[in-house]
Amino acid sequence: MNGTPLFVACGEGDDALDNWASHLLDSEKQAIRKLVKGVISVSTENKRKCLSYGLSSDGNTIVLPNCVNNEVFHPLDS
DSSP: OOSEEEEEEOOOOHHHHHHOOOOOOOOHEEEHHEEEEEEEEESHHHHHHHHHTTSSOGGGEOOOSOOHHHOTOOOOOO
């Protein structure tokens, strides 16, 4: 409403995305797609779901796995 870009992080773990998207009208999905400037998805499968539900487009959705680079971050002795 005030011109601030809206970015969404979309994760996994339950069926919340599936349950929510299944109740949306096509017009509501289109409105969401217009409002959201970018989507960060935790997996390729999650991205596929966002695209298949019509909640995002391929051009504004990026996959950034929820993980740690063990070569950079590692446990230290306390």
